[in-house]
Amino acid sequence: MIQVREYARLTTDERATPSLDCAVVKRETLEWVLKLASEWKGEEPLLLSDGYHVFKLGSYIGYLQSPDGEGIEILPKTNFGQDNPQQTRKILQRMLLAALNIRPRVAGPAELMRMNVPLHEWIFRQFLSELQVLVTRGLCFDYRRVDEESRFIRGQLQIQRQQRQSPARQHLFHISHDIYSPNRLENRLLKTALNYVLATCQNSENWRLANELSHRMAEIPLQAKPQRELRFWNNSKLMQIYNDVRPWCELILEKMNPNFQQGSHKGISLLFPMEQLFEKYVEVSLRSRIRRGCQLLSQASSQYLLEHTVGNSDKPQAMFLLKPDLLLRGSNGAQTLDTKWKLIEQTSWQTDKKYNIAQSDLYQMFAYGHKYQDGKGHMMLIYPKHLSFNQSLPAFHYSNTLTVWAVPFCLDSQQLVPGSWQEYFPNLYRQELLTGAT
Numbered sequence: 267m268i269q270v271r272e273y274a275r276l277t278t279d280e281r282a283t284p285s286l287d288c289a290v291v292k293r294e295t296l297e298w299v300l301k302l303a304s305e306w307k308g309e310e311p312l313l314l315s316d317g318y319h320v321f322k323l324g325s326y327i328g329y330l331q332s333p334d335g336e337g338i339e340i341l342p343k344t345n346f347g348q349d350n351p352q353q354t355r356k357i358l359q360r361m362l363l364a365a366l367n368i369r370p371r372v373a374g375p376a377e378l379m380r381m382n383v384p385l386h387e388w389i390f391r392q393f394l395s396e397l398q399v400l401v402t403r404g405l406c407f408d409y410r411r412v413d414e415e416s417r418f419i420r421g422q423l424q425i426q427r428q429q430r431q432s433p434a435r436q437h438l439f440h441i442s443h444d445i446y447s448p449n450r451l452e453n454r455l456l457k458t459a460l461n462y463v464l465a466t467c468q469n470s471e472n473w474r475l476a477n478e479l480s481h482r483m484a485e486i487p488l489q490a491k492p493q494r495e496l497r498f499w500n501n502s503k504l505m506q507i508y509n510d511v512r513p514w515c516e517l518i519l520e521k522m523n524p525n526f527q528q529g530s531h532k533g534i535s536l537l538f539p540m541e542q543l544f545e546k547y548v549e550v551s552l553r554s555r556i557r558r559g560c561q562l563l564s565q566a567s568s569q570y571l572l573e574h575t576v577g578n579s580d581k582p583q584a585m586f587l588l589k590p591d592l593l594l595r596g597s598n599g600a601q602t603l604d605t606k607w608k609l610i611e612q613t614s615w616q617t618d619k620k621y622n623i624a625q626s627d628l629y630q631m632f633a634y635g636h637k638y639q640d641g642k643g644h645m646m647l648i649y650p651k652h653l654s655f656n657q658s659l660p661a662f663h664y665s666n667t668l669t670v671w672a673v674p675f676c677l678d679s680q681q682l683v684p685g686s687w688q689e690y691f692p693n694l695y696r697q698e699l700l701t702g703a704t
Contacts, residue, residue, distance in 0.1 A: 267337040267384060269351060272327055272540055274340070276313075277320045286341070286351075295332040296321070302330075302535055310539060325541060325607065327358060329386040331534035339384045342540060343609070344652055344677060357677045359388060361543040364550040366513045386522065386536055387469045393514035394463065394475045397456060400511050401482055406504065408450040413442050452499055452508055454489035459518040461488060466522075466534075492519045544607040545591050548648055551680040552603075552694065557596065560693040566593040569637035590634045596693035602634040602645040610672065611654040621659060623647070623672065628662070635668045642667035644690040651676045651683055658685035 268289045275288045276299065282290050291299075300321070303313035308326070316322040323340060330338040341354045342361075362385075383391070413424070415435075421443025428440045460483065464476040489495055496516055499505075521536050553562050571586035592603035610622040627647060635645050649655060651674035659672040671687040688695070 267339055269339045269341065270323070271341050271343040272323060272325050273343060274323050275316055275320050276323065276338075279319065289338060291338070292332070292334065292336055294334050295336045295338075298332040298533055299330065302533075308537075308539060310541070312537070325539065326537040327385075327540050327543070328537040329384055329534060330537070331386075333533045337384070337534075340537070344650060353678075355385070355388070358385065358543075360680070361547045362389075362538070365538065365543050365546045366517070368510075368513055383469055386534065387467060387472060389514065389517060389522070389536075390463045390467050390469070390472045390476075393459065393511065393518060394472060394479065396511035396514060397460065397479055398475065400456075400507060401479060403507060405448045405453055405483075406450065406508070407446050407448050409444040410447045410449060411442060412445050413440075415439065416441050448483075448486055451489065451495060452505065453483070453486050455492050455495065455499070455519065456511065456515055457483050457486040458489045458492045459515045462518060462522070496520070541605075541607045544650065545605040547677075547680070548603075548605050548675055549592060551675075552592070552682075555681075555695050556594065557693045557695070560594060560596040563593040563595065565589050565591065566638070571633055571637070588633055588637055590638065593638060594691075594693055598693070599643060600638055601643060601691060601693070602631065602638050603648060604631060604634070604646070605648045605675075608649060609652055609655065610649050612657065612659060613654065615659075621672070628670070631670045632664055632668075635664065635670070639668070641665070643669075644687075645670040646687065646691065647672045648675050648682070650674065657683060658687050661687075 268284075268291065269286065270289045271286045274286065276291055276296055277288065278291060278293045278296055280290055282288055284290050299313060303311065306312040310324050310326070312324050312326060314322045314324065327340045327342050329340070341351060342358055344354055344357070415438040417438060419439050419441060421441050424440040424442055431438070431440065460476060460479055464473065464480055467473050467476060496519060499512065522534055549562070549564055556562055567587055567589050569588045570584035571588055572584075573582035574585050575582045590602045591605045594601045594603060604627070606624075606627060608622065608624070611619070612621065615621055631645055631647065635641060635643070639645070644661075645668075647670060649672060655674050658674065662670045662672070664670065669690070671690070673685065673687055674683045675681070676683055682694070
């Protein structure tokens with residue numbers, strides 16, 4: 267398996283030196299990735315040209331496996347990536363749990379978080395562990411109507427069919443009755459995901475557990491077209507014991523199973539946009555720490571950039587919706603927080619790089635500040651902490667009344683790095699949780 271980081275280059279040139287930022291792949295693999303990129307529907311491109319027969323990955327992390335079996339693991343580009351891929355994997359796993367709205371205690375015992383395996387094998391283990399708990403507790407059964415011929419009358423006799431019965435078969439009865447069976451939609455979806463894991467996993471412990479569960483669920487058939495049937499999953503209280511395994515089942519059926527992918531480029535494409543993972547990771551971490559009585563809104567959408575009157579209409583039309591990642595509301599008003607998955611540098615302020623902060627991001631915060639905060643108060647840009655950005659930058663002032671801060675977020679401790687910004691964001695942390703991030 268090939269291991270790289272986001273934005274790594276892919277090439278078929280065997281003279282290139284493999285590293286976390288450059289992977290030498292088979293020609294068939296590169297052609298498959300190019301085909302996948304041409305049909306990609308994400309907001310960010312999956313692959314960009316970076317020279318002759320060299321292509322650069324976008325800001326996605328996860329796992330790719332071409333139809334011929336060559337696998338590529340894509341890790342986040344952090345200061346952990348070069349020296350300790352396992353540390354990066356652990357952070358990625360926590361981010362994924364946040365994105366799936368899974369509480370850490372639901373994710374299973376601590377040893378699952380320490381598994382030194384690629385992301386897809388870790389997902390398999392999470393699914394198998396939760397499925398094992400469910401099967402041990404007992405699957406939900408349901409009544410299913412069965413029509414059959416029998417020597418004995420059971421349930422309802424189908425009189426019209428019985429009257430047409432030939433003399434040679436008069437000893438058999440056409441009956442219709444209900445049986446209590448595990449053959450229900452949710453169990454069929456679980457069995458379908460399990461069947462895929464059993465056929466795909468390469469980790470010996472995963473295969474052993476999948477094989478054991480497959481035998482225990484042998485009487486349950488597979489579900490045809492599972493992606494389409496996922497929306498019919500029963501959410502009643504009786505099915506709450508399925509809540510822990512459901513997100514892993516959906517993830518496998520929707521993203522990982524090549525048999526359910528459209529088109530001819532069958533393979534595994536388990537990819538997550540890093541920007542969205544980081545945003546959700548920060549949101550979940552901050553939500554558990556904000557001061558009581560405050561509200562943290564995700565993707566607030568109550569303000570527009572401008573209004574425009576069309577034709578003879580007397581009513582202006584709002585245009586260009588403004589959606590900050592996070593909006594913190596408290597008794598002293600609203601404060602805008604926006605996450606950016608970019609590596610900025612606190613020592614490059616004297617150069618043209620200007621800390622590597624994008625000018626467009628500052629323009630965006632300027633609009634947020636005027637529309638959501640009436641042009642006054644303090645806002646925050648949140649970036650991942652790394653070796654070259656381990657403390658908050660001095661405040662940026664748009665005016666005497668509007669200020670934005672650039673603050674590092676520690677991926678390991680899941681906290682904003684303390685600094686002078688704390689004085690201006692009293693609602694962001696409860697007093698008892700104001701501890702330093704390492």
